[in-house]
Amino acid sequence: MNFDELTRFLEKRVQLSMPGESAHQIMKPKLPNGAPLKMRHEVPPRKGGVLILLYEDQGLIHFPLIQRPNYDGIHSGQMALPGGRFEEEDLDQYQTALRETHEEIGVHHEQVKIIGNLSEFFVAASNYMVLPVIGRIDFKPRFVPEPREVHDIITPPITDLIDPNKLKEKEITVKNGFKMQCPYFDLEGRTVWGATAMMLSEMVQILNEFPDK
Template sequence: MSYRMPAPDRDRIADFDPQVQPVLPSAPLPPLPPECLRLDAIRQAFQHPVDWRVEPLFAQSFVPGGDSYARARQAAVLMPLVQRDTGLHVLFTRRAAHLHHHAGQISFPGGRIETSDRDPVAAALRETHEEIGVEQRFIQVIGTQPTLLTTTHFLMTPVIGELLPGFHLHPDEAEVAEVFEVPLAVLMNPDRHVLHQMATSLGHGRCYFAIRWQSYFIWGATAILVRNLYHFLAAAQGIAGPGRRRPGQSGISPGLERPSVPP
């Protein structure tokens, strides 16, 4: 079974509230052991091929590269891991309310790949510096995940990276309303991944995952990338579940060595 992702921003009704849409049942997933949520375990998982699948409900939205989507815009985001005394955290941004795409939503730092960018990794690092002020020397890249074709027609490559001690945040107020962190253990708890259906005039069958933490509501493409990381780490630990078994797929996005960038 698969579901269509939510429609682009311009097609949504102005008063749509993703937090109050009906909840759909989804297959239960096993918990991850705490030891796989450490930096050393995550690094090791990305250093070896892992036989796994992207989120099955939205598998049609993941593509191995951009060659067959010439009109889509290439983009990259950084999923920043931050080591704290209480464990690993993940850094998010809340987008400024006036932006054209996904205004006010929670996302990872990132944006469009420019012709001057060497590859999606370089784009993610550059955009992170521009959006939240973290210098590239404070980012240690761990790996990448499969590219997601978003409903706003971006081919978005997620880059996993550690923010090294000494980094400082200087958010660009024109793009970022807030920067905050969520414990990785919270995000990797599949019981917190809730599947919603859009019960509006937007149409039957349009669904999205969401993760609620404190006052934050992480949903849409960002939540799918979080759930994908769960599937990857579960497979790296040999934990069976609906997110496993795409033959030949590793943690590294296949299109990275020869990235296609917009003209």
């Protein structure tokens, strides 16, 4: 998979109609009996942005994922794309994704070329409307984790996302003992599930359209 050819393909592809909800549903958790999860919120969702940052290393295209620290919150210990919530100083959700990526893993926004974005995604668990931004960087970054927000960083090759052997399912128990049946990506031995997996599922569908994958 050629890095420049892939990013040129992505730049054009994201301008067209996107898979959106049909891709998200593939990785959506369910109740153990197979019933869909339903969550309601009384207030409008907050905006957020995350970054799928592509770079090349030894002939393979990689992207970083972070593991959140353990804390008293709904996303404790989970794998995620770097990113966070929209702040007043942000011009848009693109800037949110770039700012948060710099804060969390040390990659400066000036080093990143924006390719485009996937479909905006509603994270029901935390009531956020998140824009997944795709970017590229033309060298292997030196990642610097912010210890209060990042416990660990993994950098799987993008080809792992389209490897059917990496797509699995299991029961996951979250806060307060709540159980869900969850499809997930097994990336570098980590379980990538929930909102992050659902957003990456749209990336998978687009990558599968690339003629030289």
